[in-house]
Amino acid sequence: MSKIKITLKDGSVREYEKGTTVLDITKDISQGLARNALAAKLNGRKVDLGTPVNEDSALEILTFDDEEGKTVYRHSTAHIMAQAVKNLFPETRFGIGPAIADGYYYDFDVPENFKPDDLARIEAEIDKILKQDYPFERFEVSREEALQMFEEAGEKYKVEIIRDLPEDAVISCYRQGDFVDLCAGPHVPTTGKIKAVKLMSLAGAYWRGNEKNKMLQRIYGTAFPKKTLLDEYIYRLEEAKKRDHRKLGAELDLFSMQDEGPGFPFFHPKGMILRNELENYWRQEHKRWGYQEIRTPVILNRGLWEQSGHWDNYKENMYFTQIDDVDFAVKPMNCPGSILIYKSKLHSYRDLPIRLAELGLVHRHELSGALHGLMRVRCFTQDDAHIFMLPSQITEEIVGVMELIDKFYKVFGFEYHVELSTKPEKAMGSDEIWDMATDALKKAIETKGIDYKINEGDGAFYGPKIDFHLTDCIGRTWQCGTIQLDFQMPEKFDLTYVGEDGQKHRPVMIHRVVFGSIERFIGILIEHFAGAFPVWLAPVQVKILTVTDRGRNFSREIRSTLDEQGIRAEVDERNEKIGYKIREAQLEKVPYMLVIGDREVENKTVAVRKRGEGDKGTLALPEFIKNVKEEIRLKK
RNA sequence: GCCGAUGUAGCUCAGUGGUAGAGCAACGCACUCGUAAUGCGUAGGUCGUGAGUUCAAAUCUCAUCAUCGGCUCCA
Numbered sequence: 001m002s003k004i005k006i007t008l009k010d011g012s013v014r015e016y017e018k019g020t021t022v023l024d025i026t027k028d029i030s031q032g033l034a035r036n037a038l039a040a041k042l043n044g045r046k047v048d049l050g051t052p053v054n055e056d057s058a059l060e061i062l063t064f065d066d067e068e069g070k071t072v073y074r075h076s077t078a079h080i081m082a083q084a085v086k087n088l089f090p091e092t093r094f095g096i097g098p099a100i101a102d103g104y105y106y107d108f109d110v111p112e113n114f115k116p117d118d119l120a121r122i123e124a125e126i127d128k129i130l131k132q133d134y135p136f137e138r139f140e141v142s143r144e145e146a147l148q149m150f151e152e153a154g155e156k157y158k159v160e161i162i163r164d165l166p167e168d169a170v171i172s173c174y175r176q177g178d179f180v181d182l183c184a185g186p187h188v189p190t191t192g193k194i195k196a197v198k199l200m201s202l203a204g205a206y207w208r209g210n211e212k213n214k215m216l217q218r219i220y221g222t223a224f225p226k227k228t229l230l231d232e233y234i235y236r237l238e239e240a241k242k243r244d245h246r247k248l249g250a251e252l253d254l255f256s257m258q259d260e261g262p263g264f265p266f267f268h269p270k271g272m273i274l275r276n277e278l279e280n281y282w283r284q285e286h287k288r289w290g291y292q293e294i295r296t297p298v299i300l301n302r303g304l305w306e307q308s309g310h311w312d313n314y315k316e317n318m319y320f321t322q323i324d325d326v327d328f329a330v331k332p333m334n335c336p337g338s339i340l341i342y343k344s345k346l347h348s349y350r351d352l353p354i355r356l357a358e359l360g361l362v363h364r365h366e367l368s369g370a371l372h373g374l375m376r377v378r379c380f381t382q383d384d385a386h387i388f389m390l391p392s393q394i395t396e397e398i399v400g401v402m403e404l405i406d407k408f409y410k411v412f413g414f415e416y417h418v419e420l421s422t423k424p425e426k427a428m429g430s431d432e433i434w435d436m437a438t439d440a441l442k443k444a445i446e447t448k449g450i451d452y453k454i455n456e457g458d459g460a461f462y463g464p465k466i467d468f469h470l471t472d473c474i475g476r477t478w479q480c481g482t483i484q485l486d487f488q489m490p491e492k493f494d495l496t497y498v499g500e501d502g503q504k505h506r507p508v509m510i511h512r513v514v515f516g517s518i519e520r521f522i523g524i525l526i527e528h529f530a531g532a533f534p535v536w537l538a539p540v541q542v543k544i545l546t547v548t549d550r551g552r553n554f555s556r557e558i559r560s561t562l563d564e565q566g567i568r569a570e571v572d573e574r575n576e577k578i579g580y581k582i583r584e585a586q587l588e589k590v591p592y593m594l595v596i597g598d599r600e601v602e603n604k605t606v607a608v609r610k611r612g613e614g615d616k617g618t619l620a621l622p623e624f625i626k627n628v629k630e631e632i633r634l635k636k
Numbered sequence: 637g638c639c640g641a642u643g644u645a646g647c648u649c650a651g652u653g654g655u656a657g658a659g660c661a662a663c664g665c666a667c668u669c670g671u672a673a674u675g676c677g678u679a680g681g682u683c684g685u686g687a688g689u690u691c692a693a694a695u696c697u698c699a700u701c702a703u704c705g706g707c708u709c710c711a
Contacts, residue, residue: 113640200705201640201706202706203639204706204707206638206639206708210708211638211707215639215707218639218707257702262703309711310711317709317710332711364710364711367637367708367709367710369637369706370708376710424711461711462711484711547668547670547671548668548670550668575669576673576674577667577668577669577670578670579669579671579673579674580672582672583672584672584673597669597670598670607671614671615671
């Protein structure tokens, strides 16, 4: 018998007889590993555990700790769910069933839509299949065999997938029990490997994600190798739900949505404080970075939007009105307004770059089903700016914007990554100009030495863009900042500057936002901080709590002193026990509480209690004020 | 816009054909209290809206609006 050499992930080399399977090898290496092994990579290719090893190989065992192992595990569970659905609803036709971030889904074409109760039935059927411990068996078929097999079964979606496979594709199927599915694999060895399964939700989803296609029924689920891991996951979901900005927004009285204005948020007094703090900081920083603030009208005539190209590209998402029989549109973007200001006078090359910043309220008619709290609205404020510059200033300006964005995100403790989006199908301008603009963005990112991902075809219709995706404290990412380079608008609006040579030249434009949408950014901040904002943003920074009504006058004095010092404070002088007032202030997530009893009144001091840290001892008022002011200063 | 679900008091929810309920919050009274809920009492809803079925509708049917979970979209 000839031996073959296997290089393991840790670099060690072992010898096995030809034909030994991956599963045997994992058993040989370690019993623990064999139990946890879900999939393997052989010479870099993912394979089933049953795959025999027939050549000198590099073998990597994947467990549930690997993303790839998880994918195999969840994808196998998707097959099992499909089998369960087939058992219960034999008329079902099958779409696709991939693993996703925290689980998997499978799309089904069923004669009658699932009802929520069906999920429990399907779960019970899945449990039966797990107990049967069917092996996952792989077999390869020719294209003709595959087509014949799935056509006979009436699996029109599978047939469509097979037809779309490349000519030379190896077509494989997996069978567990009497259920067969088209699949590239790999899978776990047997259905019994899957331990803790939960079906999460039911939704409609278009076949192949195209709204022109039939809407299938999608079931989302997840699976873990242990019940405790599943429980932890469900706990994490519940924790995330607790920070939902819609729930906290109502509880903290920051904003509301009303039936009378779907997608148009109402900001309450406390929400406005938060918002104004953000805007004040924004103004302060933009002034420092050489921006000039402007404001342009919300309604502008149709001709302007035809000229900008928005009419052609986005009129179905715009709001319109008529004034004196003339068509007007509510602005979906701020750039045309900014451009009109640029055009209002002649510019010398010496004036450039000109950075015009605008907190611009825009309206976009989003589909009703897409609305989501502050995250997806129909009117929002972009912290927009347009930079008009010489072609030679492009890289420097983009780098400047990147530095500004970096500074902003760090203030809130956000990590971020950047992505570069290139020319979309629906684009204006020549390939040559697009290449030039895309190269300019690449050059700027590379100047900053940042890693980036490229999204082909994801750019704006007028130019390529850099997007900034920030990561919040529970690991979710949000696209916020964007820098878009634009050679088209200057052309369409005939923008010019007078050069050194006395001739008119074409400037280049940058569109950029830092927060993106103020409303959405507030939503992200609410979830990021779980409503417990840093002192500088907290709507109420200090709550003064009286122990008895003998503390009332001193508390009011403290409040007015804090007010004079620019610190936002409220007095709770109700006839309630101190414990009750503390509990309420804590639930309101106020950063500081000052407890005022007889001792404090007598000594003219304050007993400080800090959110999350408890009792911080007794201080003289001026000292407390100094500390709070320092904390506010440092956070910015 | 599409698929599914939901809509009852300020909030969280119970109420499956016979004149609407609880807890918390609010308000009143008592208690003047030292670091996460003092006690007692009072008030509060044309059950999202509009039609229909029925002797009778929160409850059944239809339409409509809004919200929630997805899909699609996000200049």
